[in-house]
Amino acid sequence: MEPxxxxxxxxxxxxxxxxxxxxxxFVYDALGYTVQKLGKxxxxxxxxxxxxxxxxxxxxxxxxSADQFGPLTRSVFAHWGIEQTRDxxxxxxxxxxxxxxxxxxxxxxxxxxxxxxxxEEFDWKKRxxxxxxxx
Numbered sequence: 809m810e811p812x813x814x815x816x817x818x819x820x821x822x823x824x825x826x827x828x829x830x831x832x833x834f835v836y837d838a839l840g841y842t843v844q845k846l847g848k849x850x851x852x853x854x855x856x857x858x859x860x861x862x863x864x865x866x867x868x869x870x871x872x873s874a875d876q877f878g879p880l881t882r883s884v885f886a887h888w889g890i891e892q893t894r895d896x897x898x899x900x901x902x903x904x905x906x907x908x909x910x911x912x913x914x915x916x917x918x919x920x921x922x923x924x925x926x927x928e929e930f931d932w933k934k935r936x937x938x939x940x941x942x943x
Contacts, residue, residue, distance in 0.1 A: 820902055834888075837872070894921045
């Protein structure tokens with residue numbers, strides 16, 4: 809990430825005050841992870857075809873955070889000020905308002921509301937058991 813962009817994110821996090829700058833950086837990384845996982849990282853695709861929905865991003869965040877933080881995911885998110893899926897939407901829309909991300913006319917903050925319950929989604933014992941059942 810360019811130093812200028814990093815500084816803009818730091819300033820944005822500080823001016824908003826609800827979420828730590830690490831949360832913003834994490835969303836950026838999780839967005840890249842999700843775009844790649846969905847095969848939308850091809851530069852020949854139009855911006856419209858590379859777009860991912862709030863729901864897609866939230867499930868990408870879930871996978872990426874499990875990989876990055878494992879059973880500490882909820883603790884890390886709480887430390888950053890993130891308690892529900894809407895918080896990720898607030899971060900995304902703050903980044904959009906700061907011209908650090910783009911959105912389509914159809915994207916809304918409501919796309920991030922109650923997509924999953926953190927207690928259930930980040931239940932490490934359940935997630936680990938599900939992974940053990942895979943072939």
